[in-house]
Amino acid sequence: MSTLDAPVTALKGVGEALAIKLGRLSIERVSDLLFHLPLRYQDRTRLTPMGTLRAGQEAVIEGEVTANDVVKGRRRSLLVRLRDASGIVSLRFFHFAPAQQQQLHVGARVRAFGEARAGATGLELYHPEYSLMGHGPGGAETPIDEHFTPIYPTTEGLNQPRLRALVQQALGLLESEPEALPEVLPDALRRRFGLMGLHVSLALLHQPPPDADIDQLGAGQHPATRRLALEELLAHRLSLREVRQRIQQDGAPLLSAGRGLQARFLAQLPFALTGAQQRVLEEIVLDLARPAPMLRLVQGDVGSGKTVVAAMAALAALESHCQAAIMAPTEILAEQHYRSFQAWFEPLGVEVAWLAGKLKGKARLDAKAAIADGRARMVVGTHALFQGDVHFQRLGLAIIDEQHRFGVHQRLALREKGEAGGLTPHQLIMTATPIPRTLAMSAYADLDVSLIDELPPGRTPVKTVVVSDERRPEVVQRIERACGEGRQAYWVCTLIEESEALQCQAAEVTCEELTEALPELAIGLVHGRMKAAEKAAVMAAFKEGEVDLLVATTVIEVGVDVPNASLMVIENPERLGLSQLHQLRGRVGRGSTASFCVLLYPAPLSQSSRQRLGVMRETSDGFRIAEKDLELRGPGEVLGTRQTGLAQMKIADLERDADLLDSVSALAQALEGDANTAAVLIRRWLGDAAGRYGQV
DSSP states (O other): OOGGGSBGGGSTTOOHHHHHHHHHTTOOBHHHHHTOOOSEEEOOSSBOOGGGOOTTOEEEEEEEEEEEEEEOSSSOEEEEEEEETTEEEEEEESSOOHHHHHHTOTTOEEEEEEEEEEETTEEEEESOEEEEOOOSTTOOOOOOOSSOEEEOOOOTTOOHHHHHHHHHHHHHHHHHOGGGSOOOSOHHHHHHTTOOOHHHHHHHHHSOOTTSOHHHHHTTOSHHHHHHHHHHHHHHHHHHHHHHHHHHHSOOOOOOOOHHHHHHHHHHSSSOOOHHHHHHHHHHHHHHTSSSOOEEEEEEOTTSOHHHHHHHHHHHHHHTTOEEEEEOSSHHHHHHHHHHHHHHHGGGTOOEEEEOTTOOHHHHHHHHHHHHTTSOOEEEESGGGGSTTOOOSOEEEEEEESGGGSOHHHHHHGGGGGGGGTSOOEEEEEESSOOOHHHHHHHTTTSEEEEEOOOOTTOOOEEEEEEEGGGHHHHHHHHHHHHHTTOEEEEEOOOBTTBHHHHHHHHHHHHHHHHHHOTTSOEEEEOTTSOHHHHHHHHHHHHTTSOSEEEEOGGGSSSOOOTTEEEEEEESGGGSOHHHHHHHHTTSOOSSSOEEEEEEEOSSOOHHHHHHHHHHHHOOOHHHHHHHHHHHHOHHHHHOTTOTTTTTOSSOOTTTTGGGHHHHHHHHHHTTTOHHHHHHHHHHHHTHHHHHHHHO
16 A cells, blocks of 8 residues: 555654544545645745835745834733834734743844734734744855745644645655556546646645746636546546446336326326426436436426426336335425325325324334335335335335435435335436536436426416515514405524524514414414424414414425415525525415515625525526525535535535536546546545445
């Protein structure tokens, strides 16, 4: 094993304690140091005459100490006056030892680096880094730095000089054993895409020469950074392709189009399918008729009719004597799917089973037995579906709703449930959170994508207004008016400092205030800390029209369908991402009445919050909103932090490097069939995570 592949403890001066600190930065092997890039750089490559120094400027100065005093003020400090031919600057230390005062004696020659600030004695450098200059007979002058100085992301107890010294050791090892980190991209491909060499890129990023463009480096736009970002994105793409190939090597049940059951199902629907639903259904039917497992993502805006498409796909599995399962991220959504599928499928003679964490005792045992012996042909549930004690007789199709709430590992774990019969189930993944193209090309590169880009007729666009909290009484009056006319409304209380307890408390207080202000209305409350049965009872009463106003936390974000609700108020909307606001807004406008969404914000709003809420007012296009959300919040937030293996890029940034994705696709295509290169790249960039990807 080469030293670069060895644990960091192989480096000089790295013991267990330091290794633990490095581990917090995901630096476990020596080579990880090479890919731990600086956040920014300091220019210490030239001396700045003191007379030309300006406040706010970072600079290296050098001069002779002319005074050295301990000054008593509000805080005791050591003040050292430094002079060169052009002027005088002070160095000020609030923490100092007597030895330091002796070291910086009058007449000593000192070189210092820091940021100049206006102080009591003119320009001052607070706690600068400094060194004493050799002078006199035989005292050689210390040379000035030849490179920009890197500033690395670090952790408590690990300072910059220590981290720089470790990176220098790693660079030294790379120089002495270049073959330990091979350049795996063929020369022809590097020339075609205009890529710098790997070793040259790493050396430049850790030690940029004085003529490098420091702004370009800081912005991550330097060709050296772009080279590494491209290689990292390529490794992620190849790993997902490998997962896909591995799955598609497995046999899948051939599912017929299921025309008989589907025709009976369509006949009982009170509406016809839209053109977009029919097109996506045809794509699914073609996939299901192949002997390799389908891996398809269906994106459709809130209310575009994805569940009906999922039901049609499930009927194809049932007609081919297989079972189908649909998994949802929350009990509320899973329960709603259960009610829909029951109403649709039981008239067709299909038994529908329900499985969730809250199902206990005999009911749970009965459900598991019906799934295992095949009586339950359609199964609806939450995460409970992929627990070890749940066995299917013959699972032909796994449908996963709101994919971004599950990690890659979770959605792939469900496929193992069908492997008992020697076949891998087809997978249909649905999301109402439109995924920007850049994320689809990277996070979901293992999936084929279908788009339901048409809303059913009769849907009314929702008008969104942004209103300051000071106008709260007007908003309450508006609710009174709407409910007086026989319509229903939502009042959504958003997350407070990530605390569910506080969030539920806020919803309770709001509910009390609104009950007092609107005594003639029936007001219900739903939040995450209520028992599931209580929640279900309130939701059912709202759906039946017995509750006029529903006060809720964001638990109603997904899947609640009450066509008579035409007004929604969202408090503190600036706390939510745009995609989440769009999801919430999709709960109204499901009937034919004109619908409104009121974003009730506390004044004053920051510039970025104002900009984000403006996007909600201007457009109801889920894709535009998702692109904007990505731009403003970054990929980890948009996908939900559970999206493992994606938001944890070391160097690439999906937003900044979006323009590289077409080159990544072309490179992945060029490396088709080169398993060796793919394996090296995946190991280099994903390390042990690559193995975890492979197992799921």
